Amino acid sequence: MSGPALRVLIVEDEAFIALELECLIEEAGHVPVGVAARSDEAIALARDLAPDVALVDVHLADGPTGVAVAQDLSGRPGLTVLFTTANAKRVPLDFAGAAGIISKPYSERVIRAALAYLAGCHHGGAPTDAPDGVVLAPLADRGGD
Amino acid sequence: MIGLDAPRQAEAGPAQATGLSNETRFADAFRASETPMIMTDPGRPDNPIVFANPAFCRVTGYEAHEVIGRNCRFLQGPDTDPAAIARVREAVAHGEPIQVDLLNYRKDGRPFWNAMSLTPVRDERGTVSSYFALLSDVTGTRQAERALMREKEFLAQDVEARNRALQSALDQQTALLHEVDHRVKNNLQVISSLVLLKARRAQDAACRVVLRSMADRIGALATVHRLLYTLDDVSRFDLRDFADDFAIELGAGIDPERISLTVEVEALAVPASMAAPLALLMHELAVNAVRHAFPGDRRGRIAITARREGDRLVLEVWDDGIGLPDAPANPEAFGRDLVGMLVRQLRGSLVVEDLAPGTRAHVVLPLGSGSSGSGSSGSGPGSGPGR
Structure with missing residues (x-):
């Protein structure tokens, strides 16, 4: 594992997917700080818990609000947003401030690799090659760090 | 033609019997013509009609005496195009010939389309002495148009x-x-x-x-x-894209120091209906090699290739491991059963060779349209192919 443990917020309305993500994040040596199923919860949790990373689905319990969530969360200093979605076409061209997209259905390996990559970035080291399975935002739009 | 002064007697009566001069003959010819004709005299006030032949009278429904002495405009009506009239007036003012389609009106008020050809007739001094108009009822043509x-x-x-x-x-x-x-x-x-x-x-x-x-x-x-659905043609599936992803996932689970993995798959668009069974098949064969070919610390190589041969897909999974296990009561026999079912579903054939050392699974699948129907799926569980 390169870099320190990341505090990860999960924005996902499917309970099983969220739960499995929590286990996976823990297993990968990071800290899942919370799960939000709705956009307002996501924004409140991001404010209260100050996570390093948010994994954001496009479709949430209150509709296709993940894009707005990404827009809001990526404006917070020190917070990197990654979309995890089965509907990458819904993500605007500028990625709404997100650093990248992980397409569903993803494998555990892709999540691990993405977190390792972000941990490397947070550590201040030169970013390695983009992890396989993650589509990075166009450079100019890349948020976080 | 210039001396056509006969219209004075306008009425389409019988030609005078006396002395058939050229002028009289011309006048008789005009009167006899089936083409509606009139002549006007610009020398008189308001350029009145001075001659009208019987064909003109038949088309317009007027008697000759009703039109002689009048300007042609009585033929116009509410729907006559003012622009067309202006063009005629312009041509007359300049002493130029004109051909124009006008909506004219019969005596009984019924409109008709008149394709008119108007020609100024000049005397020896070049002065326009009369206007000669040929009419043509083109109502039928216009309606058809x-x-x-x-x-x-x-x-x-x-x-x-x-x-x-x-x-x-x-x-x-x-x-x-x-x-x-x-x-x-x-x-x-x-x-x-x-x-x-x-x-x-x-x-x-x-x-x-x-x-x-x-x-x-x-x-x-x-x-x-x-x-799926990433190609423009949603009915096709790119096998190489799958193989690339699959190789990374498979490679992540093995120690590269111990087992080297090569995947060579041609860029190949297969029918989307084949995608799922084909992917599972590739997965089972490859995982079988990874799990069972190299027990303990044994090192070796695994190669997965897929290529098109004519209308068939040839898939090979090769390893240089321990070869086929003798014990059929392998808990992973389910994997082999799956392979058999998938090959049958895809209507293909499977040969597994014990290379001693090593194993090669050789699968041939038809790529033709409709050959990958799912109707035959797994009707005989547990009865894998002989291997």
Whole structure:
């Protein structure tokens, strides 16, 4: 594992997917700080818990609000947003401030690799090659760090 | 022709019997013509009609004596195009000939389309001494033209309406496809999460292994669905894209120091209906090699190749491991059964060779359209192919 443990917020309305993500994040040596199923919860949790990373689905319990969530969360200093979605076409061209997209259905390996990559970035080291399975935002739009 | 001064007696009566001069003969010819003709005299106030032949009278419904001495404008009516009249006036003012289509009116008020040819006639000094007009009733032609035009407009509107309807149907189809695609992907993620959650909580190690291997199979299907509908042709599936992803997932689970993995798959668009069974097949064969060919610390190589040969796909999974196990009571026999079922479903053939050392699974699958129907799926569980 390169870099320190990341505090990860999960924005996902499917309970099983969220739960499995929590286990996976823990297993990968990071800290899942919370799960939000709705956009307002996501924004409140991001404010209260100050996570390093948010994994954001496009479709949430209150509709296709993940894009707005990404827009809001990526404006917070020190917070990197990654979309995890089965509907990458819904993500605007500028990625709404997100650093990248992980397409569903993803494998555990892709999540691990993405977190390792972000941990490397947070550590201040030169970013390695983009992890396989993650589509990075166009450079100019890349948020976080 | 200039001396055509005869119209004075206007009435289309019988020609005078006395002395058939040229002028009289001309006048008789004009009177006898089936083409409506009139002549006007610009030398007199308001350029009145001075001659009208019987054909003119038949077309317009006027008697000759009713028109002689009048300006032609009595033929005009409410729907006569003022621009056309202006063109005639212009031509007359400049002493130029003109051909024009005018909507004129008969005596009984019925309109008719008059294709008129108006020619100024000049005397020896070049002065316009009269105007000579040939008329032609082109109402039928005009109506046919207009009917054709209406038909064309109607057809154009019809085509446009159909195009709109088709586009809207296509848009709906596309939206539906995206929606279903999205749901399938999301559900695969849910299923995968469920199995992995259960695997994490399973106390029994063997149970965890089984659940993990099921999660891997679901993962192979998930990869297929992540890649389906990414080609422009949604009915095709790019086998190489799948193989690239699959190789990375497979490679992540093996120690590269111990086992080297090569995957050579041609860029190959296979029918989308083949995608899932083909992906599972590749997965089972490859995983079988990874799990069983290299027991203990044994080192070796695995090569997966897929290429097109004519209308068939040839898939090979080769390893230089221990060869075929003798014991059929392998707990992973399920994997072999799966391989057999998948090959049958794809209507292909499978040969597994013991290379001693090593194993080669050689699969030939028809790529032809309709050859990959799912109707034959797994009707004989447990009866894998002889291997």
